[in-house]
Amino acid sequence: MIDYAQRHLRFGWWSLLLFASLGLTLEALHGFKVRAYVDTSNETRRLVWTLAHAHGIGLALVHIAFGLMLRVAPDTGAGSAPAISAALVAASVLLPGGFFLGGIAFYAGDPGVGIALVPVGAASLLYAVFTIARGTTSARRRP
Amino acid sequence: MTRDRAVFLGILAVSLAAGAWLAAARGRVVPERQVTGRPIQVADSGYVSSQTCQACHPSQYASWHRSYHRTMTQVATPDTVAARFDGVLESRAGKLWASVPREAALQSSLQSPTRSRVSGDTSEAEVWAPVVMTTGSHHQQIYWYETGNSRVLGQLPVIWLTADQKWIPRRAALMAPPSAHAMPETGAWNGVCVACHTTNGRPGFDTPFGSQPIVTQTADTNAAEFGIACESCHGPAAEHAERNRSPLRRYSLHFTGVADTTIVQPQRLDPIRGSQVCGQCHSFWEFSDAQAERRANSAGLPYRPGDDLAATRLIVQPTTNLESPRIRELLAVDPGFVRDIFWSDGMVRATGREYNGLIESPCFTRATDAKRTLTCFSCHTMHKTPDDGRSLDEWADDQLAANADGNRACESCHPNSTTHSHHRPDSPGSSCYNCHMPFTTYGLLKTIRSHQISSPSVQASLDTGRPNACNLCHLDQTLAWTAGVLKEWYATPTPALDDDDRNVAASLVWLLRGDAGQRAIVAQSMGWSAAQQASGTGWMTPYLALLQKDSYDAVRYIAARSVKTLPEFHRDQLPRGHPHLLIKSDGTFDAEIVNRLVRARDNRRVIYRE
Numbered sequence: 001m002i003d004y005a006q007r008h009l010r011f012g013w014w015s016l017l018l019f020a021s022l023g024l025t026l027e028a029l030h031g032f033k034v035r036a037y038v039d040t041s042n043e044t045r046r047l048v049w050t051l052a053h054a055h056g057i058g059l060a061l062v063h064i065a066f067g068l069m070l071r072v073a074p075d076t077g078a079g080s081a082p083a084i085s086a087a088l089v090a091a092s093v094l095l096p097g098g099f100f101l102g103g104i105a106f107y108a109g110d111p112g113v114g115i116a117l118v119p120v121g122a123a124s125l126l127y128a129v130f131t132i133a134r135g136t137t138s139a140r141r142r143p
Numbered sequence: 144m145t146r147d148r149a150v151f152l153g154i155l156a157v158s159l160a161a162g163a164w165l166a167a168a169r170g171r172v173v174p175e176r177q178v179t180g181r182p183i184q185v186a187d188s189g190y191v192s193s194q195t196c197q198a199c200h201p202s203q204y205a206s207w208h209r210s211y212h213r214t215m216t217q218v219a220t221p222d223t224v225a226a227r228f229d230g231v232l233e234s235r236a237g238k239l240w241a242s243v244p245r246e247a248a249l250q251s252s253l254q255s256p257t258r259s260r261v262s263g264d265t266s267e268a269e270v271w272a273p274v275v276m277t278t279g280s281h282h283q284q285i286y287w288y289e290t291g292n293s294r295v296l297g298q299l300p301v302i303w304l305t306a307d308q309k310w311i312p313r314r315a316a317l318m319a320p321p322s323a324h325a326m327p328e329t330g331a332w333n334g335v336c337v338a339c340h341t342t343n344g345r346p347g348f349d350t351p352f353g354s355q356p357i358v359t360q361t362a363d364t365n366a367a368e369f370g371i372a373c374e375s376c377h378g379p380a381a382e383h384a385e386r387n388r389s390p391l392r393r394y395s396l397h398f399t400g401v402a403d404t405t406i407v408q409p410q411r412l413d414p415i416r417g418s419q420v421c422g423q424c425h426s427f428w429e430f431s432d433a434q435a436e437r438r439a440n441s442a443g444l445p446y447r448p449g450d451d452l453a454a455t456r457l458i459v460q461p462t463t464n465l466e467s468p469r470i471r472e473l474l475a476v477d478p479g480f481v482r483d484i485f486w487s488d489g490m491v492r493a494t495g496r497e498y499n500g501l502i503e504s505p506c507f508t509r510a511t512d513a514k515r516t517l518t519c520f521s522c523h524t525m526h527k528t529p530d531d532g533r534s535l536d537e538w539a540d541d542q543l544a545a546n547a548d549g550n551r552a553c554e555s556c557h558p559n560s561t562t563h564s565h566h567r568p569d570s571p572g573s574s575c576y577n578c579h580m581p582f583t584t585y586g587l588l589k590t591i592r593s594h595q596i597s598s599p600s601v602q603a604s605l606d607t608g609r610p611n612a613c614n615l616c617h618l619d620q621t622l623a624w625t626a627g628v629l630k631e632w633y634a635t636p637t638p639a640l641d642d643d644d645r646n647v648a649a650s651l652v653w654l655l656r657g658d659a660g661q662r663a664i665v666a667q668s669m670g671w672s673a674a675q676q677a678s679g680t681g682w683m684t685p686y687l688a689l690l691q692k693d694s695y696d697a698v699r700y701i702a703a704r705s706v707k708t709l710p711e712f713h714r715d716q717l718p719r720g721h722p723h724l725l726i727k728s729d730g731t732f733d734a735e736i737v738n739r740l741v742r743a744r745d746n747r748r749v750i751y752r753e
Contacts, residue, residue, distance in 0.1 A: 040205035041529040107397040109199035110390075 004081045005070035008088070012063030015092055019056030022100075026053055045103040048111045052099035059092040059125070066132065080131045087128035094121025180289040181218075181275040181296060182333065182341075182364035189379030190343050190367035196380060199387065203373075206527040209535040210542065212371035214280040216340040223277055225284045226303035231310055232274060232286070239274040241288055241299050272297070276332065276369075278340060281305065282587045283316060287332050293361035294347070298328035304588075315696035316588060318659060318751040330357040333364040334440055339424035341366035342375045345443035351433075352440040376420050376525060378407040378448040407448040414507070414516040419452035421519040422498030427484050427491070427752070428456045429473060461489035462503060483750050486583075486607040490595050492660060493751040494586025500594030506556070515556055517596070522547040550575050565632050571616065571673035581612035582667060585660055586753040588700055590667040601626040602638045604649070608661055608745075614649035615668045618678040621723055622649045647736065648723045650678075654686055655740035659695040659749040666690050666698060670705030682724045684712035685732065695749070 029037035101114020272288035287296040334352035337344030347363035383405040430436035506517035531545035566572025582590035629635040690702035720728035
């Protein structure tokens with residue numbers, strides 16, 4: 001049987017490390033005034049890479065919170081854990097990944113085609129959050 | 144009420160109060176349509192303003208935002224005013240005020256000055272008027288005040304020189320003789336400036352501008368946007384913005400590379416139409432007839448980017464249409480109509496008319512291939528490109544393309560420029576620009592490069608009085624010397640020369656005998672480092688000192704500026720025995736020749752329509 005709590009704690013912390021490193025990289029690009037990042041012509045790249053960093057960090061924390069929730073209140077999402085887990089992992093890959101890919105090559109104010117992954121990731125995240133929320137509501141009603 | 148709830152409500156109340164205080168501290172913002180007393184910005188008739196363009200074109204917006212096109216017209220605020228607040232301008236209670244001479248106030252029908260200050264003698268009463276608009280920011284800034292008559296603006300009689308950080312009289316900033324009548328400037332912004340210093344400017348005059356005293360006219364002047372903004376060059380963008388709200392359409396255009404037909408891209412137009420986008424303002428033109436003028440000073444100019452500019456106005460081109468009925472008609476009213484803008488061979492001599500120079504250039508007229516035809520975009524770019532390593536400030540100075548700041552601009556069509564020049568490769572004499580675009584155009588108290596590509600010609604100098612490129616750098620040489628060099632290097636026939644052309648440095652002939660325009664050009668050259676290197680500087684100060692007594696303010700100003708670039712003058716360092724420079728072997732000047740040339744000076748009235 002898969003230990004989802006362990007899986008998400010592991011995924012969350014490694015993911016946090018990855019996106020914190022991305023944050024450090026972006027700060028370095030600012031610090032060294034790398035033109036490919038700070039030039040006004042690269043404003044779209046700056047925006048979507050910042051979004052990749054922010055969403056990656058945020059989702060990593062969600063994974064950690066979900067893992068802790070499964071440890072503290074295992075009944076809360078037990079029934080839907082596989083689906084929630086898959087949706088959260090998909091969101092963590094597609095949302096920041098889509099933003100990051102969208103900033104590699106872009107068209108003036110429009111990000112590159114990788115941005116198409118973002119709405120898919122957002123839908124996965126919404127599904128996971130909704131399922132968790134529904135689970136917490138059901139758990140509370142149980143005697 | 145529980146204690147927690149009371150604390151929560153307390154925090155909420157404090158937050159709301161703080162927010163309200165901050166909003167009030169930012170000042171009351173009056174919606175533009177409710178502004179009275181000055182022209183307003185109204186984005187309609189298919190225009191949407193640069194704020195809309197910014198969302199999808201952030202890079203282009205950023206470079207435009209740094210450009211002097213944007214700041215050509217601004218609402219006057221402490222942030223947009225370049226001048227010091229030193230008695231001419233004052234900032235009080237969130238408004239800017241300027242002291243307007245009583246005479247100017249009367250002339251401009253200043254009806255309701257909000258404040259007046261009267262000194263002991265009532266005859267010295269000053270009128271203080273609200274300053275509401277500015278023009279320019281790069282070299283000079285002009286200030287406009289409310290007249291109290293509809294949206295008609297009056298102009299402060301002084302302007303701010305950005306580089307010098309000082310005020311000078313407005314009249315002194317123009318190339319005009321002291322005897323010239325002061326131009327009536329009240330209403331000039333509404334009737335003239337609005338056409339090119341805003342985007343889709345509409346004067347909104349009730350009766351034809353200039354047909355009667357300005358005090359009896361009213362103007363509901365407005366523009367889509369102040370300054371030369373995106374839609375000045377790309378055309379009205381409402382349809383473009385609306386249709387491109389769809390990401391499917393945008394990405395379809397990105398992937399296919401198909402041109403978007405809902406917007407004009409000047410560089411995709413043919414060379415003539417593309418350059419006409421710039422030419423709508425950077426040309427010397429006139430209304431085709433009185434009816435067109437009347438329409439324009441009510442509803443604005445009908446030209447839109449991509450149109451044929453010549454279809455709605457008359458581009459003045461002396462080489463082709465000097466004898467046209469319309470030009471004859473205009474010349475009958477104003478004999479200086481052509482002379483004040485062009486040299487006698489039809490080359491433009493006043494700045495801001497670069498399109499007229501372009502369409503007379505051989506690189507334009509003789510081109511057979513659109514891709515190799517000279518256009519404005521051959522050298523200039525309105526948006527700094529990603530491969531351009533310069534800062535936005537550097538780029539904004541002339542908006543030159545990354546590869547156009549040197550010989551590369553010409554070498555794509557004209558290789559081997561180094562051997563062709565007969566000058567050291569790293570010297571100013573090997574610069575294509577210096578020989579083929581010399582500083583023979585005047586405006587804004589300086590000379591700028593001619594935008595009509597030409598080759599140095601002694602014959603042209605003799606025929607028109609226009610200094611040639613060789614003698615603008617080799618200021619110590621005669622026309623005969625130049626003719627000899629051109630004959631040796633390029634087999635150019637030597638024209639007939641008189642004694643002065645053979646024996647006196649050409650620069651001195653123009654400086655002493657030339658008209659005010661020629662004197663200004665030579666004065667500026669004496670401050671040019673390339674000319675100083677080629678000609679030496681020890682002899683220049685006395686001649687520039689002579690020009691500092693010139694009757695033209697502009698000539699005096701340029702001469703004074705050039706003197707400041709020279710080493711301190713010591714009489715004993717004059718190059719002795721230099722007859723071309725009219726310096727005798729004993730170190731004294733040949734006063735006889737100097738006086739003869741000054742007596743023969745061309746004292747014709749010179750007024751440049753800058």
